[in-house]
Amino acid sequence: MSHDNYWTRRIRRRSALKGAVFGATGIGAAALVGCGDDDDSKGSATTPGGNATAAGTTAAGATTKPAATPKAGGVWVTQSANVYETVDPHRTVASPVLQVLGGVQSKLLRFSNPNTGDLVADLAEKWETPDPTTIVLQIRQGVTWQAKGPGASNPAAKGGRPLTMDDLLWNIERQKAGLLADGTKGAFGRKSYWSKVDTATVSGNSLTLKLKAPDATFLQGLANEFNQIVQKELTEAVEAKATEISADKVIGTGPYILTEWVPGKTISAVKNPNYFLKDRPYFEAMRWVQTFEDPTAYRIAFEQKQIDSFSDPSPDTTVAIFNANKATSSLRYSGTANTVAIYLPRLQAPWTDERLIKAIHLAADRRQIIQQLHSGLGKVSGPVSWLQEKWAIDQKTLETTPGYRLKKDEDLKEAKALWDAASGSTLGEITWVVPDTWASRAGWGSTPELLTAMFNKAFGTTQFKGKTANYSQIIPAWQSKKFDPFFGWIPNVEIPDARADLVSALSSTSPANFWGINEPDKIDAKLQKALTLTDQGEALKLVKEVQDLVLEHGQYGRIIMYNYIAPTLRWNYVHDTGPSADEGWNFLASSLAPLETWIDPSDPSASGRTAPTYKGL
Amino acid sequence: MYEYVVRRVLLNIFVLWIVATMVFLALRVLPGNYAVQQFAGANLGSIDPETIQIAEKELGLDKPLLQQYGEFIGNAARLDLGESFRSKRSVWSEIGDALPYSIELGVLIVLVGFSVALPVGLISAVKQDRWPDYVLRGVAIGALASPVFWTASIAVIIVLKFKLFNIDVIGQPHIWEDPTGALKWYVIPMFAGGLASTANTMRLLRSQMLEVLREDYVRTARAKGLRERPVIMGHALRNAMLPVLTVMGLTVATIVGSQIVLEQMFNIPGVGRLLFQSIFLRDYPLTQGLVLVTTFVIVTTNLVVDILYAVLDPRVRYI
């Protein structure tokens, strides 16, 4: 493995679609993965501090978009097939709810472009990091909670009242303490993130966060959708019933006011006239149709312009519908870019023999699967996803890295030798588990069989079998660290900075370390050190060393395969003022789509569209 | 008669109890539960076992199985089906939303099926083993042997390609709210499902007709010199229809719970799809409630059909 080329090379500005991932819901369950971050450390310190920078997108070869002037007005109808479990963004485990709330509630900062990790102002107008453990945020003045709508008319809410510094402190304290108003422990997923804050103090309109230790990734975490700012009065009043979803339990300071939220059916929101950004949002209203699961239903709804855009994790349908309507529609090659991995139970026999793990790591033909399941729309990923391009092993180097080699024959030869050396073929039946929410996607039904065929062929056996399983079987099995070999999407990318994600995945104390990876010196210490470094060159070197080690061990059975792109299909009358078409706005940036999308009803492609109506407030 | 009905109702209650027990057990045997399944979309590393325990407690899944069973049966006897794990709405209101769609689709499917089956069955009985029989039956059986999702997919593509009409998969109008809109939405599923169900009705009608045509009274009618058409339409068909009609009644009942595929493809929020989703989500109360209600619809229709049959055909004795 020669990474020398990469590590000295200038890091390109345009990086990958970062993260995240959403979408994929199978039957019922949101197969959304990866958006959540782990209950773990987020790095510290100062990344792109300073002022709001516009998304500096220098997209090489980005599909050129006519610079049309955004038109305000209209209603945007799109689809969301997710399952929502609570109205409380701080306590959600399944993240799709944040996609809805992201348009309603604000955060301190937000990403203007999740690819690059560029931050822009949200509730905080300016921010600075005078030293590695201090963050000072200047909070926007004159922001008010939404004055109308079901949330504001909830007797418990204080609609129309100004946002105060105490509101912000309460949001921080609530998550840091992890307690509900009645004093009981709540499932606060960001508790460990906020626990990195030693003190949060207010003076005038500035909020000062003092960290316990330097963490270079902390600032990006503020833009994480999980850190939405909620109103104390309403949140505490509905805390006990937060799992019973309805629009009157949500109030925010964001661009849209939630007017209707019927899980499994529809979600509607109208423009917030008092939103602090004056030229946003463009739409009078937007609506998520919630009931889609089927490619035929997608196709009917889209081709008949009942929805203006949609995305499906399995691109076959999306691309086919695009091909059937090439002149009048376009694909946005972003939206989601999930990480797909193979998990092997390293602590359980026979996988305690590392040769077997390495053999699987080598034999997995990532590029073939990307073509078979994702129409070629994806790239192979090392231990750090290509989405986090700055931190990842570059694609050129991967071409000669075992497991990723262009000359797959060499990989396969070594894999077979290892498998035979470990008497792999005497182990009896080995079953691949694929989540049923994955396998129920129209184009992905044969995933277990494809895997089976791939490894049977590689090792010249017939011992591999495939099956699907429900997440309620998979999750407890992982937690017990004894599970069947798994293939599917996994959470791997949280924020553009890869360090925090690596700590979550690999450190010996992380709850997400299902493999018992225990390298305190070679991994834990190095990553902890990298986390505190503001000098990125030094940090990159440490992260590289960790990745090399991980690759040498067949990724310890946590075999990252690739990240795929699930394009969003939309009619040409749908435009946006966000990052260019081939860059990410994705789950992390879910607040971007409602803010930046607009519709041009005079576009020829809009003929035949019945402009949706909305109920005003 | 009265005694018979009472006995049948009691037996049906027994049947419902067996079904309730079966579905209760089956759901508990299924691996996993909603307390975990609801987090399927989450970052899986962040779910600590304690969170799952809290959720299980909230859902009442921590109680002993026997207690859960007792509460379920006890509440069901008082017509309380509980509330859905997912939506937290009462199971009755979930069913109230879904059932009308399923009944609409079911009735339409049976109507289509019947209007095709009637002429085909009739002609192929009258012309038994002659070419009209062969052609009609061959075509019918051939066209109807295809999976509904295959024929429906092809039909959808044709409608989209030629921009024939608008299939409103989002508005989901009821037929009494917007008859044209609803019919356009239902037209493909009702034909796909209807044609698929034709084969059975057609066969039944054909064999009934064949049988009736050999009955004494038909021979008598013929012997009297009546022409063929009045014999067939007047005597034979009327008698052959009886079992066919009863079957239609039963078909509506079974279709209500079984059109998962069509409901899925056309985004029809009916009982079948709700059931499918609730099983996947391990939403116990909703699954149990839906199975009980569909079972109730089926056994009740069965009973009504049997009684009607007896009323219409005096030859039937109560066994």
Add this chain to the structure above:
Amino acid sequence: MSASDAAVLPLIDDAWVSRPTGWRAVIRSFRRFIATKRLGAAGLAIALFFFMLALGAPVVARYSPDQVFEAPNPDYKTNPSISDLAKNPNVGSPMLVGRQLSPSGEHWFGTDNAGRDIYARVVYGSRLSLIVGFGASILAVAAGVVLGVLSGFYKGWVDLVLQRFIDALQAFPAIVLLLLLVQVSEPSVRNTVIAMGIVGIPLTTRLVRAGVLGISANDYVLAARSVGASDARIMARHVLPNIAAILLIIFSIGIGAYILFEATISFLGVGPRNVVSWGKMVQEGRAAIDLHPWQSIFAGGAIASLVVGFNLLGDALRDWLDPRLTGR
């Protein structure tokens, strides 16, 4: 289920007559069947054709159904940007998977989404359909015979209790029952067959029971009983031979239904794993059936023709075996 239940029910009545047995008689009847029941003969031919296909799959199929066809990719580009991929998704791999190819001399039916030969998959897929169709039908008929005979012959409380369980099974929406059964264990071929067989039990049991009831009331059975014949003897000598025809009909008509049923559960994503399923092939190709029609068309066509075959055969058998319908 109820519709087909009633579709076969009218056959059962006490007019059943014993038929001559013996090989010669069987062959003679068969010849006559072929001669008089043209559609039935065609159905039989179709069924036999697929049967041969399933048996001879390794010879006939040309390729393994799992073989992925790849060719070196001249357009390969290191680290393509997203817009490179957007323009041509095929630049990302040095080996190009031959996806969604149209029919050619090399691939008679083209290739599927994963680059596998559709012809080979259609050929191998016949195995699953036939196994499921026959397996479930045999299971349902066998269980139906045991339960139906017990119920019809002993009557009384055995009948009452048994029938209520059968009622419950029947009132349970079939697809839901199947979903539950298949999910309880993993959806292997064996479990799918068992689950479908269970779903078919109510129908077969009721038909057999009705047949047994009809026959038991016959004079010759009463006569046998009056001379002291044992239950088992009456069952074996008089009852079973007389319901054999019903069984054959239920059996052959059931096969088509089970094949469609398997296609449906494969469509829903809970079908058997590790095998080629026509239903799943249709499912995977259906949304873009106008752009990449081959997979859906050939798999759907295979399902339709096999089901037609069994339905024609079943219909003809019924006409043939029911003395009242043949006019002889």
